[in-house]
Amino acid sequence: MFKTKHYLNFLMFTSLIGILASCSYDYIEYPVVAPPDPNDTVYFAQKIAPIFTTGDKCTSCHKAGGTASPDLSAGVSYGSIVPALINTSEPETSRIYWFPNPASSDHVWKKLSQNEADLILLWIQQGALNN
Numbered sequence: 001m002f003k004t005k006h007y008l009n010f011l012m013f014t015s016l017i018g019i020l021a022s023c024s025y026d027y028i029e030y031p032v033v034a035p036p037d038p039n040d041t042v043y044f045a046q047k048i049a050p051i052f053t054t055g056d057k058c059t060s061c062h063k064a065g066g067t068a069s070p071d072l073s074a075g076v077s078y079g080s081i082v083p084a085l086i087n088t089s090e091p092e093t094s095r096i097y098w099f100p101n102p103a104s105s106d107h108v109w110k111k112l113s114q115n116e117a118d119l120i121l122l123w124i125q126q127g128a129l130n131n
């Protein structure tokens, strides 16, 4: 009896290991994107606004009547961000930059990618223009 129980435990254990080992992981290879060139003008309409709307990344929540403010929908995102979430004298402290930053633990929702955060910072350093 005692031995049978051990044998069953052993069977359960080995099949569990087998099940766990059979799981396959798909590693998503993110391309390493070079930091933006500080000499390039970052245009809001072309580079920043699409960050929020592409694939509904931010606008799934941040939209008119959505679950969170600011409204980051196309056409209105600039007015929602500037000046409220921008500090041009200390760009790194701008809320639109650090709150959803990949290095921040504040925004538990979706985060910016490093490249998106870099672009936003550079755009703020260039004056957070509606360009």
Ligand code: HEC
Binding pocket: 052, 057, 058, 059, 060, 061, 062, 067, 068, 069, 070, 085, 095, 096, 097, 099, 100, 106, 107, 108, 109, 110, 111, 112
């Ligand atoms: C799943 C829903 C959801 C998604 C997706 C989301 N957010 Fe948020 N966000 C929130 C909520 C809820 C808050 C309110 C503060 C909190 O609880 O973190 C918030 C707060 C913020 C704030 C602070 C606003 C303020 O006035 O202080 C910023 C900035 C922000 N989000 C940016 C973004 C960006 C940029 C993205 C896309 C990368 C994004 N969020 C995606 C839910 C979301």
